[in-house]
Amino acid sequence: MKFEVGDKVVIxxxxxxxxxxxxxxxxxVLVDVRGVRFPAYTDQLDFPYFKRFTEKKLFPPEKKPKKYIDQLPPEKPAPGKKKERIALLADGVWLTFLPVFDSDEFGDEVVESLKIYLVNNTSVGYGFSYHLNYFGKSDFDLDNRIDAMQDFYLHDIPFANxxxxxxxxxEYTLLKPDKTRAEHFETTLKLRARQVFxxxxxxxxxxEATFSFKLFDSFPFREPEETVDPRGVLSGSGFRIYEASRARQHLEPARSELDLHAEKLTDKPGSLDAFEILTLQLQTFEKYFDLAVAHHLPSMIVIHGVGTGKLRDDIHEELRTKRNVKSFVNRYDPRYGYGATEIFFEYGKK
Known part of the structure; x- marks a missing residue:
């Protein structure tokens, strides 16, 4: 190993x-630059003394008059320059993965594990409760906090997992409570091995050293809550009463026809690469599938297009594991050709 912990280096x-x-x-290695930590390949680093000795100095350094601490102006950040972070990500909260490579018995480079970081690129701090599940069973849990514009190392997982x-x-809560914002907020990210490969x-x-998935842009605002109390007794005592039969009214409307073409899901499809578009499409499918079940739709058409068939195959793979799916079919339709799948639902007896 060329470098050791504590070595001074130059990027x-x-x-x-x-x-x-x-x-x-x-x-x-993991490098700390002025309090900001990020991974770097060793061939991208050098020792400071090598840089200093190899720099060509055409003129002797100019002697400047001494300045005392009370004479120095306050430091101002360079305009337009941001701190270098673990990854160059847009605003929002992200889950970032750092693949750790190793050599197998044949000398080939393989991924041994993934380091996982929570990256907060917002101006708000959050308390969070993090959970990793396999087949519905909890494997790792962590409760902690992450401040604004900070990265938090969560844990490692074996690549084979x-x-x-x-x-x-x-699940997130605000470190500084805000009456206009929701009390808590939850996100879920499902990964498939093929996507990560x-x-x-x-x-x-x-x-690049890392890849990331956006969890959310900003903490949501509080939604108005309706209460139903015909007698007024419980509400007068400070209790909130909800009518279960009207719960669906408070859900986002379901869609019997869902178009997953990128231009239907984002205003800037050209700014996303193929993997980011696929991730957005699958997350949208998951959302509206759950809404279709919540609203007890009898059927639903998902327009995925033809293309390479990757989106269709991933959706079909998900449908095979979903409850409430009676059947699904991808057959020719005059409106969509073979670019749509029709899903038929079934629900248990009440």
Whole structure:
């Protein structure tokens, strides 16, 4: 290993100086640059003294008059320059994965495990309760907090565990309560091994160290709550009363026809790569499938297009494991060709 924990290093592409704080493997380390930590490949780093001795100085350094601490102006951040973070991500809260590589018995580079980080690129701090489930069974739980514009290391998972359909669930609360915002907020991320394999290939080609999934943009506002109390007794005592038979009225409307083409789901489809579009499509499908079941729709048409068939295959794979699915079919239809799947639901007796 070229570097050890505590070594001072220089980031070649940015010329920033930092310190090695963790050895990830023989090709990657965790570097701290002015309080910001991120992974870096060792071939992208160098020792500061090598940089200083190899710099060509055409002129001797100019002697400047001494300045005392009370003479220095307050430091101002350079305009337009942001802190370098674990990943260059847009605003929002993200789940970021760092593949840890190792060599197998044949000398080939393989992914041994994934380091998982919660990345908060918002101006608000959150308390969070994180859970990792396999086939509905809890495997890892963590309660903690993450401040604004910070990264939080969660844990590692073996790469082979991706074959066990991991589900990442997280519930958030505001560190500073806001009466206009919801009391809590939940997100769920389901990963499939094939998606992660293709994502890792993409970042290797680009020379990047991590890949990420956006969990949400901003904490939602509080929704108005309706109470029903014909006698007024309980509500007068401070209790909130809900009528179960009207619960569906408070859900978002279901769709009997769902179009998953990228231009129907986002205003800027060109800004997303193929993997991000597929992830958005599958998350949208999950959302409206659940709404269709909640509203007891008899059937639902999902328009996935023809293309390579990857989106269709992933949806069919999900449908085979879903409760309340009586059957589904992908047959020719004059309106969609073979680019749509019709789902038929069944519900238990009341």
């Amino acid at each position: 070649q592409h940015s010329n920033d100086e930092g310190e090695v704080v963790e050895i990830i493997n023989d090709k990657m 991706l074959n066990d359909n991991p589900v990442f669930e997280c 293709s994502r890792i290939e993409e970042i290797r080609k680009k020379g």
